[in-house]
Amino acid sequence: MESTAQQPIVTMISGPVVKARPAHRFSMNEMVEVGDERLVGEIIDLDKDLATIQVYEDTTGLRPGADVYAKGLPLYVELGPGLMGEIFDGVQRPLEILRGKWGDFIRRGKTGTALPRDKVWQFTPSVRPGAMVLPGEILGELPESHLITHRIMVPPGVQGTLEHIVPKGDYTLDDVIAVIRSPSDKIHELKLFHRWPVRKIRPYRERLIPSEPLITGQRVIDTFFPLARGGTAGIPGGFGTGKTVAQHQLSKWADADIVVYIGCGERGNEMTGVLVDLPKLLDPRTQRPLIERTILIANTSDMPVAAREASIYTGVTIAEYYRDMGYDVALMADSTSRWAEALREISGRLEEMPAEEGFPAYLASRLAAFYERAGQVVSLSGKKGSVTLIGAVSPPGGDFSEPVTMHTKRFVQCFWALDKELASARYFPAINYLQSYSVYISAVEPWWTEKVGNTWRTLREKTINILQEDSRLQNIVKLLGEEALPDDQKRIIEGARLIKNDFLQQGALDPVDTYAGPEKQFLLLDVILHFIERLADVVKARIPLFRAMELPVVAEIHRLKFTQRGDDPGPFKSIKEQIDKEINALLHRQDSL
Amino acid sequence: MKGILEYIGLDRISGPLVVISGVRGVGFGEIVEIVPSDGLSRQGRILSISEDVAVVEVFEGTSGLAQPTTRVRFLGRPFEIIVSKEEVLGRIFDGLGRPLDGGPVPFRGERRNINGLPINPVARAYPQDFIQTGISAIDGMNTLVRGQKLPIFSGSGLPHNDLATQIVRQARLLTEDEGFAVIFGAMGVRHDEAESFRRSFEKSGVLKNVAMFLNLADDPTVERLITPRIALTVAEYLAFEQGMHVLVILTDMTNYCEALREVATSKGEVPSRKGYPGYLYSDLASIYERAGHIIDKQGSITQIAILTMPDDDITHPIPDLTGYITEGQIVLDRSLAQRGIYPPINVLPSLSRLMSDGIGEGRTRKDHANLASQLYAAYAHARQVQRLASIIGEEDLSATDKLYLTFARKFHDRFLQQGADENRTITRTLELGGELVMFLPEQELTRLKPEEIDQYGRIKRLAVSH
Numbered sequence A: 001m002e003s004t005a006q007q008p009i010v011t012m013i014s015g016p017v018v019k020a021r022p023a024h025r026f027s028m029n030e031m032v033e034v035g036d037e038r039l040v041g042e043i044i045d046l047d048k049d050l051a052t053i054q055v056y057e058d059t060t061g062l063r064p065g066a067d068v069y070a071k072g073l074p075l076y077v078e079l080g081p082g083l084m085g086e087i088f089d090g091v092q093r094p095l096e097i098l099r100g101k102w103g104d105f106i107r108r109g110k111t112g113t114a115l116p117r118d119k120v121w122q123f124t125p126s127v128r129p130g131a132m133v134l135p136g137e138i139l140g141e142l143p144e145s146h147l148i149t150h151r152i153m154v155p156p157g158v159q160g161t162l163e164h165i166v167p168k169g170d171y172t173l174d175d176v177i178a179v180i181r182s183p184s185d186k187i188h189e190l191k192l193f194h195r196w197p198v199r200k201i202r203p204y205r206e207r208l209i210p211s212e213p214l215i216t217g218q219r220v221i222d223t224f225f226p227l228a229r230g231g232t233a234g235i236p237g238g239f240g241t242g243k244t245v246a247q248h249q250l251s252k253w254a255d256a257d258i259v260v261y262i263g264c265g266e267r268g269n270e271m272t273g274v275l276v277d278l279p280k281l282l283d284p285r286t287q288r289p290l291i292e293r294t295i296l297i298a299n300t301s302d303m304p305v306a307a308r309e310a311s312i313y314t315g316v317t318i319a320e321y322y323r324d325m326g327y328d329v330a331l332m333a334d335s336t337s338r339w340a341e342a343l344r345e346i347s348g349r350l351e352e353m354p355a356e357e358g359f360p361a362y363l364a365s366r367l368a369a370f371y372e373r374a375g376q377v378v379s380l381s382g383k384k385g386s387v388t389l390i391g392a393v394s395p396p397g398g399d400f401s402e403p404v405t406m407h408t409k410r411f412v413q414c415f416w417a418l419d420k421e422l423a424s425a426r427y428f429p430a431i432n433y434l435q436s437y438s439v440y441i442s443a444v445e446p447w448w449t450e451k452v453g454n455t456w457r458t459l460r461e462k463t464i465n466i467l468q469e470d471s472r473l474q475n476i477v478k479l480l481g482e483e484a485l486p487d488d489q490k491r492i493i494e495g496a497r498l499i500k501n502d503f504l505q506q507g508a509l510d511p512v513d514t515y516a517g518p519e520k521q522f523l524l525l526d527v528i529l530h531f532i533e534r535l536a537d538v539v540k541a542r543i544p545l546f547r548a549m550e551l552p553v554v555a556e557i558h559r560l561k562f563t564q565r566g567d568d569p570g571p572f573k574s575i576k577e578q579i580d581k582e583i584n585a586l587l588h589r590q591d592s593l
Numbered sequence B: 001m002k003g004i005l006e007y008i009g010l011d012r013i014s015g016p017l018v019v020i021s022g023v024r025g026v027g028f029g030e031i032v033e034i035v036p037s038d039g040l041s042r043q044g045r046i047l048s049i050s051e052d053v054a055v056v057e058v059f060e061g062t063s064g065l066a067q068p069t070t071r072v073r074f075l076g077r078p079f080e081i082i083v084s085k086e087e088v089l090g091r092i093f094d095g096l097g098r099p100l101d102g103g104p105v106p107f108r109g110e111r112r113n114i115n116g117l118p119i120n121p122v123a124r125a126y127p128q129d130f131i132q133t134g135i136s137a138i139d140g141m142n143t144l145v146r147g148q149k150l151p152i153f154s155g156s157g158l159p160h161n162d163l164a165t166q167i168v169r170q171a172r173l174l175t176e177d178e179g180f181a182v183i184f185g186a187m188g189v190r191h192d193e194a195e196s197f198r199r200s201f202e203k204s205g206v207l208k209n210v211a212m213f214l215n216l217a218d219d220p221t222v223e224r225l226i227t228p229r230i231a232l233t234v235a236e237y238l239a240f241e242q243g244m245h246v247l248v249i250l251t252d253m254t255n256y257c258e259a260l261r262e263v264a265t266s267k268g269e270v271p272s273r274k275g276y277p278g279y280l281y282s283d284l285a286s287i288y289e290r291a292g293h294i295i296d297k298q299g300s301i302t303q304i305a306i307l308t309m310p311d312d313d314i315t316h317p318i319p320d321l322t323g324y325i326t327e328g329q330i331v332l333d334r335s336l337a338q339r340g341i342y343p344p345i346n347v348l349p350s351l352s353r354l355m356s357d358g359i360g361e362g363r364t365r366k367d368h369a370n371l372a373s374q375l376y377a378a379y380a381h382a383r384q385v386q387r388l389a390s391i392i393g394e395e396d397l398s399a400t401d402k403l404y405l406t407f408a409r410k411f412h413d414r415f416l417q418q419g420a421d422e423n424r425t426i427t428r429t430l431e432l433g434g435e436l437v438m439f440l441p442e443q444e445l446t447r448l449k450p451e452e453i454d455q456y457g458r459i460k461r462l463a464v465s466h
């Protein structure tokens, strides 16, 4: 055999799929570099002679015979300080640095490290030399942003005696900050960062059952289809129904400690929008710019498709890393359908047997495995943290019976179905309240009852009853018109209209309405229901309903969501009193006629 | 350096593809010249390459090629064109960028790969400069901004070309003449359509600022895969190197997608919906995403792609995937057109995703967003009432619903309807919108603030209703 036979070479190129031989030089999921430009790729299939590589960059000009370099590691991310507030592509290339290097357009090839090596961090150790340390144990901390204290942990899989740890001081990522001798006498030199393979879930001690709501400040979600910390949610909807705005709203207002936002195969300008907005918006709890708690992953639709497939894993691995420090992390993926399509494209080039609509048969198991990475856990260090996963789904033709939506529905606990008809009337958020659901309602009920209002449950149920009754009546209205209904049924229609316009509908662009805390949600709904209940008296007194709907207080109710933030219950209380006063006056006038 | 390699003989010819074996030293995606024995060379591109076999798509098609005698030259570079301002503007080219106007082949400019490169998201500047098109349904309810990609979803026989040329004529008025260019990319359009575009550019005096790349209906199908990329490569150069505001018109994207399907089918690929390849989304994105603004650069690319929805079906993969990528869509409606309404824009499925940043105080008018939202809500309800009226008759409608019927009529006749040369100012458009909503009772105007209702003339409305 010639000596060059050992150097692996490219044998075939078809878009992002490249074959190389000899296969025995690689291991499954190993990272490789291809050709003179050292394009980054990953081994995704090995057979007798040939290895299949998924290349994360454009392969134009690559030739058979080009060298392939095995890196000896699976596809990984760097986990350490320097992630917060940054924007990376799907394989964790820092986009700001790329811009500095190449200008406004993304080129290909080697780029240096994901995390900055020259930046200095002020590390404070919290363990003494000589201690026995276990995987995941916290060795010390450093301020990463104004909002986030970064806890330096022993990487999973490493344990032993702490032979050495540096004193409090300034360190860079290249400095060794601790030395651990394992029971088998192996020496581990630890730095402020470590690497972790993206396709492998990070270990934890114990999984908890989600029971605390993740407040999003979006009324229809929090009050009707609540999300729990460590839970999962899917947002399916055709184009223009509001998936991205919903994800942006959640990334702005969700009361998580940290947000990971993945733009997966979507528009470049949407990432730009986030980059423009987040530094300007303040976290309602901490009054710090939201960007300080946010990490962005952008693999837009025009960027290489294989890196799009990886972007989801890059994001969720980073989320798990902060979870392990004890943070509540919320991850938005917009859109999981683009990720699934990337799978399909690569599978097609591998000439695998397709299942439904050309998707590979493993689509369902990959989706399941992704959502399985959500959860509230006790981490290896004993801290409670969570990863909440919220995935947008983009069904072709808006048809929810397609494979990605169907499978997602099986694996998520909240389903926020977006409705084309609502969106075309510019009724937002266009969440269809008859099709949507959340399994966390009873889990979060104690929280609402204790913290917000003890009538939360009845309030919620009454509202839902009205909405359901309304949708039944609307079928009649469609055929016969509203005039055909008796007044007690008209009351339901009018009541539902108030709920829809003054509670469910929420303007993302209005400076006040964009965020509604739990108190405001409760108070507002309480006012609206009070009015609907008093309408029953009007009906009983045989007063035409429209007279009640013309009362001045109705306009006051309309205005509440735009004017009140909910920290003061006073205005809500006085509107309730005004409702009573005006309705009583109406009834009284009728009596005296 | 990579040299030119030449081989003789084709192993296989299948649809637009040829297979050549024994090929060495050739790269993926590179350009190939196919020279049949009659000598008239064609161009192609490498779709996949292994140690001994290259699969090539031939842009001009394979008809007439003979297996043993055809020569194949591998040029060792991707598809490139020469871009420049002087040698390209005011000219007409074919779908592969070769002059059709008898002028010289551009040679003095810069050579660029037509596939372009993705814009780094951190380098983008968020588009927010309002473009007045003079068309109420667009300016008032689906506002176009500079750097946006806003396609027209049409159907065969609908006046999308008239609408597009009206936009070109009227929209440029708000920009400085010298910094403005129109790049027109035609894929599979009829000769007379291309000609009417040319004439309309000529009539409005912009022809010297226009470059046309024409792949006509009887031109080779596979060539259509190249045409939009050439157009956009030129546009990028003009926008980001020359600081010009460029409007790119691409028509008809449906023909483009069909060409893509044809090649995919010949390769024996696994199709996804309706026979289109699974990567149609990514492929379209590599075209549509080539629009926008870049931080610290003066120019911009605004993209108006036109597509005809097969069977007027908006859920067909072509409009569907387009809508998933572009920043909204203007949807034309056959029933409006049949009622004689021009432009027959159905505002309900139409959308401009960048509208909210392009309008409001200092750009259009403070109340613009709420007014538009109110018009949407009212029109959506009015359409339901129209449906109801067709079941129970107008007389049995409630008093309020009768007003909605009036609203719908006025909306069609006064707001939507306008002349093909009528250039309405944004002020006039908003005025019309304000008048329209005042046909409805005040309780119905839930999207408006009380002061806005005052502004549109509460007094006048009361006077009318009493």
Ligand SMILES: Nc1ncnc2c1ncn2[C@@H]1O[C@H](COP(=O)(O)OP(=O)(O)O)[C@@H](O)[C@H]1O
Pocket (backbone or CB within 6 Å): A237, A238, A239, A240, A241, A242, A243, A244, A245, A246, A428, A429, A430, A506, A507, A508, A509, B351, B352, B353, B354, B356
């Ligand atoms: N909550 C909201 N408030 C106001 N406008 C919204 C809201 N949600 C969506 N929109 C409007 O709808 C448009 C499309 O929403 P988007 O989230 O981009 O849809 P999708 O991601 O489903 O295609 C936005 O550009 C915006 O104009």
Ligand SMILES: [Mg+2]
Pocket (backbone or CB within 6 Å): A243, A244, A245, A266, A334
């Ligand atoms: Mg979206």
